[in-house]
Amino acid sequence: MVIFKAVSKHYNGHIAVKNLNLNVKEGEFVTLIGPSGCGKTTTLKMVNRLVEPTEGDILINGRNIRDTDPVALRRQIGYVIQQIGLFPHMTVEENITVVPTLLEWPATKRRARGHELLDMAGMDPVIYANRYPSELSGGQQQRIGVLRALAADPPLILMDEPFGALDPISREVLQDELKSLQKRLHKTIIFVTHDMDEALKLADRVVVMREGEVIQEATPEELLRKPADDFVASFVGKSRRNDSKLLIVEQVMQPNPVTVLPSVGLAQCLTLMKRKRVDTVLVVDEEGVLIGGVSIETLDREHQRAYRIGEIADHNLVTVLNSTPAKDAFDLMVGDQLKYLPVVDEHRHLRGLVTRTSMVNAMASVVWGDEND
Amino acid sequence: MYNIWILTVQHLGLTLAGVGLAILIGVPIGYLITGNRWVAQLVMGFTDMMQTIPALALLALLMLWMGLGDTPLVVALLMYSLLPIVRNSYVGIMGIDGALIEAAKGMGMTRWQLLRMVQLPIALPVIMSGVRVATVTAIGIAAIGVLIGAGGLGAPIWRGMQQMNTAMILSGAVPAALLAVASDAGLSKLEQAITPRGFRNIASQNT
Known part of the structure; x- marks a missing residue:
């Protein structure tokens, strides 16, 4: 579905991403993980052309994204960011239906879609549709952030540390919801995180990056059993130890x-x-x-x-x-x-x-x- | 004798013309300079400088160029109103959380849609407070327009001063003062009304 072919990104001499090759299959949940500055967010943003690669090509469904207008491209791809970025002057319903609005759906269809999504997330539209983001908790806000990405039913969704700023309980809940949502709706998701627990929990495949390069690409099970090198091992290990049940x-x-x-x-x-x-x-x-x-x-x-x-x-x-x-x-x-x-x-x-x-x-x-x- | 009602309407009309033109010119300038910090400094330095020219001197200069009448006064009011409007437009738009801009772009908004759907609505309360400051200042400056032959409430004030006629002075000064107070109150109401419900707490923190 998404193919990276020898993609590199340089910023004034600094190499953010180096010769990245990756094939994300349809319906697959791929997490990009690594320490900060490893190029994972840059990689993600190249898919919706918020960042243009210096070299190489990215294909979505066989089509080079350079040949697609960035605005049209982005409307076909869901996008969720860590800071959530809900528009404070719009109601919950208006926020969810931003992309349908941009795509000029008729008002009744937009409204129906907004309510359908709220229902799906277990948020009663009667209560929440006309609220403003400032009236919601952090967890509810990011739930709306995810619904907003789903609004126009894009096959591909990009998520940039979406749960990083949430409290641990909301994070767990949203992770579970996202996982079941993805299974049910069969979306392809590329998910950036620096939290190994999150990566292992959500991903079909984990891509570990360091200094702009892919160090290992494996299922969570493989990653735990056979980390490619000490870096991956320590990255996996650190997260494993960080567990209250195992502390002595x-x-x-x-x-x-x-x-x-x-x-x-x-x-x-x-x-x-x-x-x-x-x-x-x-x-x-x-x-x-x-x-x-x-x-x-x-x-x-x-x-x-x-x-x-x-x-x-x-x-x-x-x-x-x-x-x-x-x-x-x-x-x-x-x-x-x-x-x-x-x-x-x-x-x-x-x-x-x-x-x-x-x-x-x-x-x-x-x-x-x-x-x- | 002067018809104070007609003069008040004239006074308000001149003020609105000057401030209105300043909005039409100032808001786009404020938006355009958000693209470049250096240009922003330059433009705001220029509008800053215009404010430091004494009103009487500016009117005299404009009169030399444009002659007597309402036109040089409206131009002077426009120039005085530019600074608060340009500055507040710039500050209002620059102050928007970068995450909102990124989210908007990432969802596929064009530059124009970003401006219309996100930047303007969020910056509007800040821009409006600039308009309010500009309007109140302009009502004051319009009163000296009489010296270059413009209409408005300056005429009875000026004539009254020459004739030592207190009643005549007050007949111009009181309506001018009331006009300023009333427009300040009205515009501040408008500012509140255009601030969306979900944004009210945040907007009041920023201004």
């Missing part, structure tokens, strides 16, 4: 908690806590074996009676093994209202500490990805 306590704990020996005096311990700005210390022996914990409240209550930390340490701490799934540890903390959870290995050696902060950090990295991705 070791990965989310704080590795160097504040500890004291049982022989330490109370005043000395208090000074240490003040300096480290903590309200709890863990008591370990010389071997690093966890004995107990002391909170500032205990310290305050007992400072008249005791001299050594060992005398007042709470020996009945709830602990977890370092190989416990992080989720179980979090459930335990939430369920038992624990402020902290020491992490030990099989020999009760202290390995680290899980606090509510580590819980938040772990959830954040799952939700938004690691900062250094």
